[in-house]
Amino acid sequence: MKVLKWLDEHLEEALLVVFLVVMCLLTGFQVFMRKVLNSSLTWSEELNRFCYIWSGFLSIGYCIKKGTEIRIDMAVNALPRRLRAAVDLLASLVVVLLFALFARGSVTILQEVLASGQTSSAMGLPMKYVYSAPLAGFGLGILRMVQHMLQTARALLRPAQEKGGAV
Numbered sequence: 001m002k003v004l005k006w007l008d009e010h011l012e013e014a015l016l017v018v019f020l021v022v023m024c025l026l027t028g029f030q031v032f033m034r035k036v037l038n039s040s041l042t043w044s045e046e047l048n049r050f051c052y053i054w055s056g057f058l059s060i061g062y063c064i065k066k067g068t069e070i071r072i073d074m075a076v077n078a079l080p081r082r083l084r085a086a087v088d089l090l091a092s093l094v095v096v097l098l099f100a101l102f103a104r105g106s107v108t109i110l111q112e113v114l115a116s117g118q119t120s121s122a123m124g125l126p127m128k129y130v131y132s133a134p135l136a137g138f139g140l141g142i143l144r145m146v147q148h149m150l151q152t153a154r155a156l157l158r159p160a161q162e163k164g165g166a167v
Helices: 002-035 043-068 081-116 134-157
Strands: none
Touching: 002 043, 043 134, 081 134
């Protein structure tokens, strides 16, 4: 149970830190190799790109969890608390449906890559690992958005602590 709680609270954050550290170290090492040793690594840029791709997709769930996703909420914030929560739930449902559509498309592309057996050019890494990133990102996005919807619904059902209280 502790492991699940830790994963719920820190999964995306931990993976994003790992990818950032790998990208920084690889970039620094590549610069050192080129400028000091006058040599170049053939695989480092490719691995950096793959880490960047995974970071981009994992950040979907992280931003939703932290509430930092892009929103235009000036008009919504002017609404009464209960109506604001209802609009938030509706918008969240639309996002879940879009992410589900994107995840379905990701599965289709991943199946094609699996069938082709495609590998990366420099490292020979099976491309299924790279093409799994969108599915993981949209899956985590759906999970985090559903969690957000449950929190919003609980707050909606709870009596307001004060007039115009936040949801």
